[in-house]
Amino acid sequence: xxxxxxxxxxxxxxxxxxxxxxxxxxxxxxxxxxxxxxxxxxxxxxxxxxxxxxxxxxxxxxxxxxxxxxxxxxxxxxxxxxxxxxxxxxxxxxxxxxxxxxxxxxxxxxxxxxxxxxxxxxxxxxxxxxxxxxxxxxxxxxxxxxxxxxxxxxxxxxxxxxxxxxxxxxxxxxxxxxxxxxxxxxxxxxxxxxxxxxxxxxxxxxxxxxxxxxxxxxxxxxxxxxxxxxxxxxxxxxxxxxxxxxxxxxxxxxxxxxxxxxxxxxxxxxxxxxxxxxxxxxxxxxxxxxxxxxxxxxxxxxxxxxxxxxxxxxxxxxxxxxxxxxxxxxxxxxxxxxxxxxxxxxxxxxxxxxxxxxxxxxxxxxxxxxxxxxxxxxxxxxxxxxxxxxxxxxxxxxxxxxxxxxxxxxxxxxxxxxxxxxxxxxxxxxxxxxxxxxxxxxxxxxxx
Ligand code: 5AD
Ligand code: SF4
Numbered sequence: 357x358x359x360x361x362x363x364x365x366x367x368x369x370x371x372x373x374x375x376x377x378x379x380x381x382x383x384x385x386x387x388x389x390x391x392x393x394x395x396x397x398x399x400x401x402x403x404x405x406x407x408x409x410x411x412x413x414x415x416x417x418x419x420x421x422x423x424x425x426x427x428x429x430x431x432x433x434x435x436x437x438x439x440x441x442x443x444x445x446x447x448x449x450x451x452x453x454x455x456x457x458x459x460x461x462x463x464x465x466x467x468x469x470x471x472x473x474x475x476x477x478x479x480x481x482x483x484x485x486x487x488x489x490x491x492x493x494x495x496x497x498x499x500x501x502x503x504x505x506x507x508x509x510x511x512x513x514x515x516x517x518x519x520x521x522x523x524x525x526x527x528x529x530x531x532x533x534x535x536x537x538x539x540x541x542x543x544x545x546x547x548x549x550x551x552x553x554x555x556x557x558x559x560x561x562x563x564x565x566x567x568x569x570x571x572x573x574x575x576x577x578x579x580x581x582x583x584x585x586x587x588x589x590x591x592x593x594x595x596x597x598x599x600x601x602x603x604x605x606x607x608x609x610x611x612x613x614x615x616x617x618x619x620x621x622x623x624x625x626x627x628x629x630x631x632x633x634x635x636x637x638x639x640x641x642x643x644x645x646x647x648x649x650x651x652x653x654x655x656x657x658x659x660x661x662x663x664x665x666x667x668x669x670x671x672x673x674x675x676x677x678x679x680x681x682x683x684x685x686x687x688x689x690x691x692x693x694x695x696x697x698x699x700x701x702x703x704x705x706x707x708x709x710x711x712x713x714x715x716x717x718x719x720x721x722x723x724x725x726x727x728x729x730x731x732x733x734x735x736x737x738x739x740x741x742x743x744x745x746x747x748x749x750x751x752x753x754x755x756x757x758x759x760x761x762x763x764x765x766x767x768x769x770x771x772x773x774x775x776x777x778x779x780x781x782x783x784x785x786x787x788x789x790x791x792x793x794x795x796x797x798x799x800x801x802x803x804x
Contacts, residue, residue: 359483363402363439365395371418372409374598375560376444378511380407382500383443383470389501390474399429403439403477408446410526412700419446420458427460439463439480443470445530449703451489461485467531468492468516471499491532492517497541503548508749508779509594509763510554514542514582515561520601522628523639523706524671524699527562534562539569539577539585546586553779556594556749557586565600565609580608580616587618593781594749594765598624599666602642605650614657621658622692622767625651626666630685631678634671637710644685651689662692662737662766669726670699670719673712679722686729692737692766693792694730698723731791738768738789745799748784750776764794774798 366387370380383405384394395401406422409415419442426440441463442454448466455464462480465473466489476486503510517532518525546557561567564579571577571585583595595618602625612619625647629635632643642650654661667686669679686694698719701708741764748762748770758773762782771793772784783799 360436360439360481362481363477364392365401366392366403366405367395367398367401368405368407369398369422370407371444372411372415374511374558375513375516375562376407376409378513378560379444379467379470380405381506381511383407383473385501385504386471386473387477398426401438402436403441405441405443405473408442408444410445410449410530410702412697413702414700416446416450419454423454423458423461427458439477441465441473441477441480443467443473445526448489448530449526451487455485455487463487464489466490468496471496492535494535497537503545504552506549506552506554507751508554509556509558509751510549510552511558511560512542512545512549513537513560514579515564515567518562519566520563520603520641521639523637523710524668524702526702526705529704531562534566536567536569539571539582542569542582543585546592547589550589550591555591555779555781556596557592559583559595559597561597562599563601563604564597565604565606578606578608580606580612583612583616583619587616593618595619596622596767600625602627602640602647602650605654610650610653611657613654613661620765620767621661622664622765623651623654623661624664624666627685628666628668629671629674629678630682631674634674634678637673638668638671638707644681648685648688660766662768663689664767665689665691665694667694667696667726667730668699669696669722670714672699672707672710672714674699674714674722679726682726683729686726686733689733690737691730691733692768693734696723696726696730735789735791737766738791738794741766741768741786741794742789743786745783745785746770747781748772748796750778750780750782753778769793770796772796772798 368380368384370376408419440461443465447464451464462485463476464487468491469488479486515536517534518528519534567579746764750762752761760776776782784796785799786794786796788795
């Protein structure tokens with residue numbers, strides 16, 4: 357490959373989970389710190405970073421179709437071809453294959469190595485190709501620049517990786533073993549985010565509630581203690597965390613939902629299935645009963661908490677009766693929202709080799725029924741808010757002038773009209789509800 361001038365503009369496209377969004381932002385900050393600027397459109401960029409997701413087959417396929425599209429669109433207006441870099445979990449899992457299959461990809465960088473992106477891009481511009489998929493992540497965070505300007509709602513990765521090895525999941529292989537970032541680093545980054553404009557911080561981790569560290573006095577600290585420390589930052593109004601595993605819900609974290617006034621009344625706890633046999637085959641290490649008991653304990657300290665979960669339909673061997681157990685669990689919990697997926701066999705995971713793979717048509721039919729049940733549940737949750745006044749963090753402008761979109765404390769999307777500004781916390785009277793959002797009117801009399 358011939359040498360080309362070093363890229364000056366970049367475009368980062370992130371697929372998949374919120375941690376990928378965080379990683380994408382950090383890559384952008386890293387490139388900016390090295391003097392590059394963000395291109396307004398992908399077609400204008402000298403460097404395109406595809407920050408990929410490997411969790412399900414469809415997510416992985418998107419990467420290859422995107423690479424194909426960029427190559428087909430070909431040369432940019434000025435005649436130069438952009439440097440394509442593939443980052444994220446597909447890079448980690450299929451890096452060598454990508455290099456072989458897509459000659460136009462010049463950089464492959466795994467999720468724990470992206471602090472090396474600028475030098476790898478320079479190598480590519482000099483005519484070479486570069487691949488780096490080392491683990492673990494310790495070096496990465498230390499090498500990233502400080503946080504500057506951010507939105508009103510910001511992500512902060514506190515923990516990465518997973519040791520749980522659910523039998524369907526690639527995360528333990530793509531993100532590696534559980535690793536907690538140090539307490540002091542997180543407190544520092546949270547302060548930077550608040551100085552950069554954030555009034556809400558969502559703590560992220562594949563198993564965020566497995567986070568552990570040592571506080572400033574050298575004492576062991578869990579996620580609850582970390583959130584208590586962050587709550588001391590005066591301008592920080594809201595704290596959230598995601599995603600949790602039932603096995604790591606300790607007493608202090610449950611209690612925090614009652615005692616930490618900045619911790620929002622929302623709890624995402626994936627369950628995956630409502631059948632104990634399926635949960636065992638998934639290696640989930642909890643039962644339906646223990647999951648429900650956990651939710652009860654959280655509800656006891658925070659009765660208005662909104663619950664969210666993740667579900668997989670069509671895990672190998674799942675029978676109709678076992679699927680119906682999942683529907684019953686949904687009825688019993690009353691989820692405010694949830695994510696649901698058809699099982700996708702992932703290369704190298706134990707479940708991919710299990711007997712009883714469920715036909716696609718059966719999975720589709722089950723997913724439809726499951727999603728209908730979840731929609732009924734979220735509609736009921738949202739309808740219960742009608743007539744109430746709630747605080748909304750303004751996150752985006754709506755389509756028409758004077759229309760805004762924001763989030764309630766319960767993570768409901770709220771559309772409203774009235775005088776407001778991005779990043780403000782405003783009081784909204786809730787008027788109408790659908791399964792995915794609420795609409796309302798800015799309260800004329802603001803509560804103090
Ligand atoms: N197939 C379908 N869904 C999956 N998830 C993880 N792995 C798979 C898979 N192989 C879902 C789980 C998890 C969420 C992040 O993605 O529900 O909680
Ligand atoms: Fe995957 Fe299970 Fe780990 Fe979640 S807990 S990341 S589903 S292995």
